[in-house]
Amino acid sequence: xxxxxxxxxxxxxxxxxxxxxxxxxxxxxxxxxxxxxxxxxxxxxxxxxxxxxxxxxxxxxxxxxxxxxxxxxxxxxxxxxxxxxxxxxxxxxxxxxxxxxxxxxxxxxxxxxxxxxxxxxxxxxxxxxxxxxxxxxxxxxxxxxxxxxxxxxxxxxxxxxxxxxxxxxxxxxxxxxxxxxxxxxxxxxxxxxxxxxxxxxxxxxxxxxxxxxxxxxxxxxxxxxxxxxxxxxxxxxxxxxxxxxxxxxxxxxxxxxxxxxxxxxxxxxxxxxxxxxxxxxxxxxxxxxxxxxxxxxxxxxxxxxxxxxxxxxxxxxxxxxxxxxxxxxxxxxxxxxxxxxxxxxxxxxxxxxxxxxxxxxxxxxxxxxxxxxxxxxxxxxxxxxxxxxxxxxxxxxxxxxxxxxxxxxxxxxxxxxxxxxxxxxxxxxxxxxxxxxxxxxxxxxxxxxxxxxxxx
Amino acid sequence: xxxxxxxxxxxxxxxxxxxxxxxxxxxxxxxxxxxxxxxxxxxxxxxxxxxxxxxxxxxxxxxxxxxxxxxxxxxxxxxxxxxxxxxxxxxxxxxxxxxxxxxxxxxxxxxxxxxxxxxxxxxxxxxxxxxxxxxxxxxxxxxxxxxxxxxxxxxxxxxxxxxxxxxxxxxxxxxxxxxxxxxxxxxxxxxxxxxxxxxxxxxxxxxxxxxxxxxxxxxxxxxxxxxxxxxxxxxxxxxxxxxxxxxxxxxxxxxxxxxxxxxxxxxxxxxxxxxxxxxxxxxxxxxxxxxxxxxxxxxxxxxxxxxxxxxxxxxxxxxxxxxxxxxxxxxxxxxxxxxxxxxxxxxxxxxxxxxxxxxxxxxxxxxxxxxxxxxxxxxxxxxxxxxxxxxxxxxxxxxxxxxxxxxxxxxxxxxxxxxxxxxxxxxxxxxxxxxxxxxxxxxxxxxxxxx
Numbered sequence: 001x002x003x004x005x006x007x008x009x010x011x012x013x014x015x016x017x018x019x020x021x022x023x024x025x026x027x028x029x030x031x032x033x034x035x036x037x038x039x040x041x042x043x044x045x046x047x048x049x050x051x052x053x054x055x056x057x058x059x060x061x062x063x064x065x066x067x068x069x070x071x072x073x074x075x076x077x078x079x080x081x082x083x084x085x086x087x088x089x090x091x092x093x094x095x096x097x098x099x100x101x102x103x104x105x106x107x108x109x110x111x112x113x114x115x116x117x118x119x120x121x122x123x124x125x126x127x128x129x130x131x132x133x134x135x136x137x138x139x140x141x142x143x144x145x146x147x148x149x150x151x152x153x154x155x156x157x158x159x160x161x162x163x164x165x166x167x168x169x170x171x172x173x174x175x176x177x178x179x180x181x182x183x184x185x186x187x188x189x190x191x192x193x194x195x196x197x198x199x200x201x202x203x204x205x206x207x208x209x210x211x212x213x214x215x216x217x218x219x220x221x222x223x224x225x226x227x228x229x230x231x232x233x234x235x236x237x238x239x240x241x242x243x244x245x246x247x248x249x250x251x252x253x254x255x256x257x258x259x260x261x262x263x264x265x266x267x268x269x270x271x272x273x274x275x276x277x278x279x280x281x282x283x284x285x286x287x288x289x290x291x292x293x294x295x296x297x298x299x300x301x302x303x304x305x306x307x308x309x310x311x312x313x314x315x316x317x318x319x320x321x322x323x324x325x326x327x328x329x330x331x332x333x334x335x336x337x338x339x340x341x342x343x344x345x346x347x348x349x350x351x352x353x354x355x356x357x358x359x360x361x362x363x364x365x366x367x368x369x370x371x372x373x374x375x376x377x378x379x380x381x382x383x384x385x386x387x388x389x390x391x392x393x394x395x396x397x398x399x400x401x402x403x404x405x406x407x408x409x410x411x412x413x414x415x416x417x418x419x420x421x422x423x424x425x426x427x428x429x430x431x432x433x434x435x436x437x438x439x440x441x442x443x444x445x446x447x448x449x450x451x452x453x454x455x456x
Numbered sequence: 457x458x459x460x461x462x463x464x465x466x467x468x469x470x471x472x473x474x475x476x477x478x479x480x481x482x483x484x485x486x487x488x489x490x491x492x493x494x495x496x497x498x499x500x501x502x503x504x505x506x507x508x509x510x511x512x513x514x515x516x517x518x519x520x521x522x523x524x525x526x527x528x529x530x531x532x533x534x535x536x537x538x539x540x541x542x543x544x545x546x547x548x549x550x551x552x553x554x555x556x557x558x559x560x561x562x563x564x565x566x567x568x569x570x571x572x573x574x575x576x577x578x579x580x581x582x583x584x585x586x587x588x589x590x591x592x593x594x595x596x597x598x599x600x601x602x603x604x605x606x607x608x609x610x611x612x613x614x615x616x617x618x619x620x621x622x623x624x625x626x627x628x629x630x631x632x633x634x635x636x637x638x639x640x641x642x643x644x645x646x647x648x649x650x651x652x653x654x655x656x657x658x659x660x661x662x663x664x665x666x667x668x669x670x671x672x673x674x675x676x677x678x679x680x681x682x683x684x685x686x687x688x689x690x691x692x693x694x695x696x697x698x699x700x701x702x703x704x705x706x707x708x709x710x711x712x713x714x715x716x717x718x719x720x721x722x723x724x725x726x727x728x729x730x731x732x733x734x735x736x737x738x739x740x741x742x743x744x745x746x747x748x749x750x751x752x753x754x755x756x757x758x759x760x761x762x763x764x765x766x767x768x769x770x771x772x773x774x775x776x777x778x779x780x781x782x783x784x785x786x787x788x789x790x791x792x793x794x795x796x797x798x799x800x801x802x803x804x805x806x807x808x809x810x811x812x813x814x815x816x817x818x819x820x821x822x823x824x825x826x827x828x829x830x831x832x833x834x835x836x837x838x839x840x841x842x843x844x845x846x847x848x849x850x851x852x853x854x855x856x857x858x859x860x861x862x863x864x865x866x867x868x869x870x871x872x873x874x875x876x877x878x879x880x881x882x883x884x885x886x887x888x889x890x891x892x893x894x895x896x897x898x899x900x901x902x903x904x905x906x907x
Contacts, residue, residue: 181632182649204649208633215636219646239614241642 026392026399030369032078032102034391039099041410042394044362044420049091051201051428052108055435062443070133072109072116074357075101084109085116104366107357110135111206132354137183137200137208137216140350140358141169144194149341151264151272156367158194158385161263166196167380168255169344172247173198173220174377180243181216185431187423188375190388192365196375197358201431203438210353217351219243222343233339235332248335252342257313260341267295267312276316279337281329287319361423362416364391373419376426389415474539475574475582477589477666478673482543490541491548492696497529498545499700502566507884509569522573551685551693552700554678558818559701561863564674568667575659583658590665597627597652608645609652616643626655635660701818718764720773726763730895732869732888733830733842734816735759741826746781751819751827753791755811757798762810762889767799812887813866831856831865848875 026034049068050057056067068088075083075098083101088094098106110132114122122129143162147154152161170188177183177200185201208216222244223232240248260266267273273295277288294315319325320333350356363372369391375383397414411417486494504525508518530545532538546567553563575583587594602609602623609627610620621627632651638644638660644651653661686694718726727739738756742748748756753774760770774795778787796802813829821828830842836857843853852875859868869885877898885891 179648180646182647204633212633212636212639215632215640218640219642235615237615237617239611241615242608242611242645243642244615245611 026395028369028390028392030364030366030391032104034369034395035104035364036099036102037395037398038364038391039102041398042414042416043098044411044423045091045095045098047420047423047428048360048362049094050432054201054203054206055432055439058436060436060439060443062439062446066115067111069115070111070113072112072357073360074107074109075103076105076107077101078104085119087115087117104364106360106363108360109357110354134206135354137205137213138350138356138358139173139198139200139217140191140195140347141166141173141198141344142191142195142347145345145347149264151266156194160384160386163383163385164255164259164263165342166385167383168251168342170196170198170375170377170380171251172344173346175246175250176220176243180219185427185434186377187361187427188377188380189361189372190370190375190383190385191359192363192370192372193368197361197372199358199361203435213354214348214352217346217348220344220346221348222339223345233336233343235336235339236329240332240335244339247343248338252338256338256342257310261309261313262307264341265309266341267309270296273312276337279340280320280333281327282325283327287325287327287330291316291319362419371416371419373416374423374427376422389419474542475571475578475586476539476543476546477586478543478546478670481547482540484540484544486544488692488696490544491693492700494541494545495548495552495700497541498549500529501525501570502549502563505566505569506562507886518569519573519576522570523577526570526574548697548700550674550677551681552697554674554681555701556818560671560674560678564667564671567670568663571666572659572663575662580655583655583662587658587662590662592630592661592665594628594630597629599623601629602627605645605647605652608647612643612645621654627652628655628658628661629653630661634664636664720765720769723765723773729899730892732885732891733846733872734828735888735892736846737830737842738826742777746777749825749827750794751821751825753794754798755816755819755827757795758808758810759888759892761798761808763892767796767801770795770799810887810889813869813885816888817865829865829869831860831868832863836860843872846872846876848872 052071053068056063056065068090071087072084073086073088073094075086077083083103086097088097109116111134112119113129113131113133116130119130143150143153143158143165144155146162146165150162150165152159158166174186174188177186177198183200183202183205185205187199187201189197189199191197235244239245265272267276273291277291280288282288291312295312316337317334320330350358359372361372361374364370365372370385371389371391371394373388394414394416398410400413409417411420501522505518505522508521530538530541532541549563549567553559575586578586597605606621613620629650629652632639632644632646632649635644635651635653635657638651638653638657639646643657644653646652689697727736731739735756738748738752741752742756757770757774760773765773771792774791775784775787778791782790793802798808800808816827817829817832819828821833830839834842839857839860840853843849843856848856852871856868856871856875859865859871866885869891870881873881873885873891873895877895879898881894883890883894885894
């Protein structure tokens with residue numbers, strides 16, 4: 001299909017909708033026809049290009065002109081065909097290829113030592129000439145990993161009752177990346193369906209080795225997935241590590257007691273509270289039977305205005321923290337329960353290896369039609385995954401806007417505009433500024449060095 | 457050659473360390489015999505560490521074990537020669553283990569582990585001297601800075617179940633990237649990209665440096681080896697180096713054990729019950745295709761010899777299969793020689809030794825080959841199918857795959873052994889013939905208790 005046909009297509013659509021007298025309703029969902037319009041008018045190529053160039057697209061003598069072209073992109077096409085190792089020399093090459101192929105998903109990989117599309121030419125020479133040299137530090141958090149601690153949905157579904165789990169993850173990880181690890185150029189993105197992605201883009205982060213990436217991922221790992229053990233979080237020390245202690249007091253406890261306890265009704269049924277009683281180390285069963293006894297008496301004794309979940313949680317805390325029981329391992333049990341129900345669960349493999357691919361921001365999720373928009377970590381509590389721009393409502397907005405005066409950018413007339421402006425002002429501009437500074441200081445250091453070596 | 461920096465005793469504030477950093481190759485004259493003997497002694501130490509690690513020994517045990525190994529193997533009658541033996545053996549093994557990715561990886565891990573244990577044995581002053589030797593520019597944290605983060609440092613110590621740090625304890629502030637293992641274990645306080653490490657944790661910092669230097673050096677050595685040394689030394693060092701890399705220091709399986717004699721009629725049953733996957737695969741392929749390429753004939757043929765198949769039986773066994781494909785006449789002409797050769801009846805008349813796991817794992821089978829280590833060479837799907845066929849199912853398969861993913865092929869084989877036999881194998885699998893004899897032992901004791 002050519003571009004003309006595409007725009008004609010959208011004109012037709014506009015007319016149809018007028019006939020329906022429904023204003024500009026574009027049917028929900030996702031199809032490659034809509035996607036063509038999206039890639040034709042809305043996808044922010046220039047911003048992605050600027051970002052992925054990290055300042056190397058300028059005129060400065062220290063610019064590495066090959067930088068962008070050594071980045072791997074990979075496209076998933078409509079017919080499940082997967083094109084890996086795509087690379088582009090310029091923004092327009094990227095733009096033309098995306099428009100032509102209309103991928104349902106664009107993934108971004110690492111920057112390689114050589115142009116990935118020419119990798120076969122280097123394969124013969126041995127010695128691993130084709131190897132990843134830079135890659136953002138990335139995190140992938142997926143709601144389906146929380147299925148044992150959410151009762152509202154499961155699998156790929158998310159709702160506003162369980163979404164706070166993602167909010168917690170953003171808060172905990174973002175704070176640690178900045179305060180502990182000293183990173184500052186961090187982009188959070190909604191994955192389009194059931195989770196969030198994080199891109200840490202500081203030069204230092206991009207140059208981490210696999211071993212160092214794994215170390216950071218392990219630093220964040222608390223939850224140990226093993227279906228054979230009841231307790232998935234276990235603290236044995238006399239205190240929590242400062243990072244865990246801070247996460248607990250500043251984020252986890254608050255979200256657990258204020259939100260999840262109620263929204264997930266964590267203590268509401270026998271099956272649910274038994275799961276928590278299972279987490280209490282209690283060799284002679286005295287604690288668990290005491291609590292079970294209280295809870296089996298139904299709501300009779302409960303004051304009707306108190307929520308049963310809150311009540312039972314308070315009872316559990318009282319019993320565990322009373323100091324009456326001298327059981328080994330009881331000390332950290334309240335913390336372990338809260339961590340189990342709230343602490344972020346990362347997909348470790350994604351973070352550990354430089355060559356892992358991650359979906360590009362501003363892609364459209366093929367199942368939900370939602371755009372993968374950035375999330376402001378400072379206001380992540382306000383983020384609503386069900387209210388992000390979708391392919392169909394962006395097309396509606398385009399259709400309305402089409403009747404108005406011309407604007408510079410098509411996206412400015414849609415709800416995507418806000419996301420792109422946020423991407424630029426809070427992420428891209430500060431990033432490019434520091435790239436430029438880094439480039440200049442390393443260049444002048446190099447000049448100084450070569451000057452020194454001549455100064456005899 | 458460059459002046460030998462590490463050879464001099466390191467003296468800072470009158471502290472003497474005997475732990476060399478192996479920065480550059482020694483300008484020493486070495487007798488060829490010592491060249492090989494020193495290397496073999498060091499290899500025994502590294503191999504011992506490797507075996508103990510793969511058996512999952514605890515860190516506390518490892519340190520003592522490694523130091524004992526070192527003391528036993530790296531002695532020298534002349535005290536002044538001890539450090540030379542240390543340095544020479546290290547550089548010889550560098551040549552031996554620089555040549556493939558897997559060899560480098562193994563050598564790097566074992567040398568780093570060894571360095572770590574030896575570093576911990578040093579006194580604090582010597583440790584600081586070694587830090588200086590590495591040009592690590594980190595200064596101890598000042599007492600005012602210590603006070604400002606003391607609360608956090610106390611939390612970290614308590615979270616690890618250690619006593620709280622005191623004001624006179626030395627801490628260093630280093631970029632977190634330099635101490636990945638301490639970061640991974642949350643064993644340090646990290647703030648704004650810097651990790652605060654205690655003197656007792658410096659070993660981690662130094663070992664990371666040691667590892668990264670050695671890693672780069674091995675790549676360079678490999679380049680030098682392939683471009684110049686191998687050719688220049690083809691009559692002198694090259695054969696020694698090549699022999700060393702495949703040398704196996706465990707028990708000798710070339711002579712079958714007393715109970716092990718097997719006869720042709722039992723061979724199918726025995727293959728099912730007691731062959732490790734690598735041999736089972738070859739055996740089945742031979743039955744299926746009536747042919748195996750050279751690498752497969754060697755690997756399986758020598759294994760069968762170790763298992764106790766006598767030469768006449770071996771000839772009959774191979775002939776029965778091969779003649780169905782190539783005819784009896786061609787077998788007699790082309791293939792029987794090789795079998796007699798393996799049994800030391802032709803050519804050099806050496807009684808060849810069955811291959812060890814290390815040799816099998818490092819072999820590189822090509823198209824149409826079936827030898828090598830299946831845990832290393834099979835893709836996940838094929839490996840799962842092969843394991844199921846051996847009767848390994850459920851969780852055990854997942855455990856095996858886990859080891860495979862981490863490249864612990866021998867551990868994967870050990871877990872398979874345990875799943876198949878329903879009993880533990882504490883020594884781990886190091887040799888296909890060991891797998892076989894351990895398996896037979898279990899089968900016999902089961903038969904006896906059943907009878």
